[in-house]
Amino acid sequence: xxxWHFSENAYPYLPPAQDYESIRVSLPNRNYDPKKGAALxxxxxxxxxxxxxxxxxxxLNEHHQTATCVDPxxxxxxAALARLSKKARLLILGxxxxxxxxxxxxxxxxxxxxxxxxGRLECGFVRGVPYEVLPANSNPVRMNERQWEAxxxxxxxxxxxxxxxxxxxxxxxxxxxxxWPRPYQQPHPPIWISTTTPGGAGRVGARxxxxxxxxxxxxxxxxxxxxxxxxxxxxxxxxxxxxxxxxYAALVYxxxxxxAARSGAEKLLWYITSNKVPLHFCYxxxxxxxPVHAQILRGAAIDQHAANRAxxxxxxxxxxxxxFAGTPDQVFxxxxxxxDHVGGFGHLLNMGQAGFLEHDETxxxxxxxxxEVYPRLQEAFPDxxxxxxxxxxxxx
Amino acid sequence: MTxxxxxxxxxxxxxxxxxxxxLHGGAGIGSDVAFLDLIxxxxxxxxxxxxxxxxxxxxxxxxxxxxISHVYLELMDRLGLMRVDMVGFSIGGWIAxxxxxxxxxxxxxxALIGPVGVKTGPPDKLDIPDIFAMSQEALNKLRFxxxxxxxxxxxxxxDDELFIAARNRETLALITWEPYMHxxxxxxxxxxxxxxxLLLRGGCDGIVSAEYLLRYAALxxxxxxxxxxxxxxxxxxxxxxxxxxxxxxFLGTDQMAERAGAKS
Numbered sequence: 001x002x003x004w005h006f007s008e009n010a011y012p013y014l015p016p017a018q019d020y021e022s023i024r025v026s027l028p029n030r031n032y033d034p035k036k037g038a039a040l041x042x043x044x045x046x047x048x049x050x051x052x053x054x055x056x057x058x059x060l061n062e063h064h065q066t067a068t069c070v071d072p073x074x075x076x077x078x079a080a081l082a083r084l085s086k087k088a089r090l091l092i093l094g095x096x097x098x099x100x101x102x103x104x105x106x107x108x109x110x111x112x113x114x115x116x117x118x119g120r121l122e123c124g125f126v127r128g129v130p131y132e133v134l135p136a137n138s139n140p141v142r143m144n145e146r147q148w149e150a151x152x153x154x155x156x157x158x159x160x161x162x163x164x165x166x167x168x169x170x171x172x173x174x175x176x177x178x179x180w181p182r183p184y185q186q187p188h189p190p191i192w193i194s195t196t197t198p199g200g201a202g203r204v205g206a207r208x209x210x211x212x213x214x215x216x217x218x219x220x221x222x223x224x225x226x227x228x229x230x231x232x233x234x235x236x237x238x239x240x241x242x243x244x245x246x247x248y249a250a251l252v253y254x255x256x257x258x259x260a261a262r263s264g265a266e267k268l269l270w271y272i273t274s275n276k277v278p279l280h281f282c283y284x285x286x287x288x289x290x291p292v293h294a295q296i297l298r299g300a301a302i303d304q305h306a307a308n309r310a311x312x313x314x315x316x317x318x319x320x321x322x323x324f325a326g327t328p329d330q331v332f333x334x335x336x337x338x339x340d341h342v343g344g345f346g347h348l349l350n351m352g353q354a355g356f357l358e359h360d361e362t363x364x365x366x367x368x369x370x371x372e373v374y375p376r377l378q379e380a381f382p383d384x385x386x387x388x389x390x391x392x393x394x395x396x
Numbered sequence: 397m398t399x400x401x402x403x404x405x406x407x408x409x410x411x412x413x414x415x416x417x418x419l420h421g422g423a424g425i426g427s428d429v430a431f432l433d434l435i436x437x438x439x440x441x442x443x444x445x446x447x448x449x450x451x452x453x454x455x456x457x458x459x460x461x462x463x464i465s466h467v468y469l470e471l472m473d474r475l476g477l478m479r480v481d482m483v484g485f486s487i488g489g490w491i492a493x494x495x496x497x498x499x500x501x502x503x504x505x506x507a508l509i510g511p512v513g514v515k516t517g518p519p520d521k522l523d524i525p526d527i528f529a530m531s532q533e534a535l536n537k538l539r540f541x542x543x544x545x546x547x548x549x550x551x552x553x554x555d556d557e558l559f560i561a562a563r564n565r566e567t568l569a570l571i572t573w574e575p576y577m578h579x580x581x582x583x584x585x586x587x588x589x590x591x592x593x594l595l596l597r598g599g600c601d602g603i604v605s606a607e608y609l610l611r612y613a614a615l616x617x618x619x620x621x622x623x624x625x626x627x628x629x630x631x632x633x634x635x636x637x638x639x640x641x642x643x644x645x646f647l648g649t650d651q652m653a654e655r656a657g658a659k660s
Contacts, residue, residue, distance in 0.1 A: 140573075141573070
């Protein structure tokens with residue numbers, strides 16, 4: 001198993017939540033102090049580099065117009081990490097390609113980072129969460145179709161080496177595609193895609209890309225992985241799905257004692273409790289399937305995702321499988337329980353910083369995990385393992 | 397169902413007499429039916445559900461009001477509507493204006509109720525408020541003089557109706573998202589529309605402002621404006637009889653005048 005340190009570059013210094021309607025999209029940026037923000041970037045980049053020193057891989061993501069994740073241009077931070085880090089794999093998860101107007105530009109940015117890092121890029125693509133469509137002014141209808149066309153166009157730009165080629169598709173038009181530089185890794189960097197629904201995962205499986213899922217817990221993750229493995233097999237990928245095709249993201253905090261761990265874990269829950277967003281930002285028309293949209297119009301409280309506010313206590317978050325927290329023994333057992341429950345995964349994406357978790361606490365959590373838990377995970381769950389519950393593999 | 401350009405169109409047709417092509421707004425045709433029944437007492441009303449609305453199909457290639465206007469040009473040919481009156485509400489008004497700009501000679505008269513479709517104001521202010529960035533409650537305050545007049549109470553709808561309401565909203569987003577609620581080219585084309593145009597809005601319409609309608613009207617050679625008090629964006633719902641009366645009168649006078657002209 002590979003573990004990745006993941007930080008959203010949160011800006012937690014906000015007025016009381018009752019004073020604003022939404023932490024995303026519409027929160028005025030006068031609430032952002034550039035000097036404090038600059039110090040935070042320094043700090044978060046330092047934490048990534050400490051995580052690298054401790055043997056972890058590095059992951060970052062991108063959101064827009066939100067205090068929860070002040071990384072609206074993830075390739076910029078990625079480029080900084082490419083020069084500052086030395087050995088870690090660098091995962092961007094990911095490029096919101098349904099919201100980017102020029103996929104070829106994304107191909108160029110990623111090729112540059114791959115060169116700068118001398119082949120350490122793991123390139124993720126995401127459809128983007130629903131709150132991203134207003135900041136991007138991006139039509140929420142047909143996003144999946146745009147995402148897949150963009151990915152294919154990016155791969156074409158990466159892998160064509162014989163002078164200009166063209167693309168005249170449904171959503172994107174580009175003549176004279178001939179990017180410089182081309183990627184360091186051949187034929188191109190590994191591709192990751194995040195999905196939180198089974199529907200999307202089958203298609204990712206058919207392509208054989210790495211499937212990541214975020215905070216989907218015991219309930220949601222199994223269905224997503226099942227769908228991935230089914231898609232993989234139906235597309236002729238073979239009966240065995242390597243665990244390294246599957247990734248799971250959770251809030252992770254490891255402490256010396258249960259009390260110390262709990263204190264850190266509670267601060268991590270800011271990621272969930274701070275996410276104050278009105279309904280109309282959460283469900284732009286076309287983002288969810290029409291029957292789900294219909295139920296939302298009826299006023300049904302649809303929050304089936306495990307990372308909802310009802311699960312925002314340490315105990316409930318651990319029970320739901322969205323948080324692994326405690327002593328090294330406890331964290332190992334919790335991860336093992338999740339691993340066994342979903343049929344195995346090869347990547348653990350550790351959200352190791354959120355909200356008011358201070359630098360020292362963040363570093364402590366990273367070190368405790370890296371030194372006391374990670375070696376056991378690597379031993380217990382080798383990268384060569386096969387994913388899927390036994391019965392499923394026998395049938396396949 | 398009528399198939400046009402490979403699209404299955406659901407078409408409401410009722411009444412007798414000279415035809416009126418009625419084009420519904422962003423919420424679909426459901427809440428307009430009572431109004432159409434009033435119009436149909438005097439005239440033949442043909443009212444399709446736009447592609448992706450109601451039970452009309454939505455092909456993958458269709459994503460704009462311009463696309464829909466081309467579908468309706470073909471529908472007019474199919475139905476033999478060589479000369480027709482058109483009434484359009486909100487985005488239906490936009491579609492009607494697009495059709496009028498393409499084949500102005502096919503139009504007898506044009507009535508637009510709270511129409512969108514042009515951008516005439518400054519770049520730093522939306523002509524039409526962003527309905528996709530507000531709550532349903534806030535939106536209904538803009539839509540109605542009295543939100544209690546909303547005929548489409550979502551909570552009371554059947555699953556089928558609710559599915560259609562959701563799908564209508566999705567298609568609305570698809571075709572109006574960007575440029576938002578307008579075709580930048582349309583205002584440069586409407587001068588060709590020689591037919592008389594009535595632009596009508598509810599006095600409390602929070603979506604289509606009086607200034608917007610004034611600037612819209614100025615784009616047509618022969619346009620006039622009517623305002624209906626105690627109505628919001630849907631005067632044909634909140635002041636159904638008055639709206640029907642004004643529209644029938646506007647459309648009817650012309651025909652009487654034309655007939656009188658033909659006799660003399």
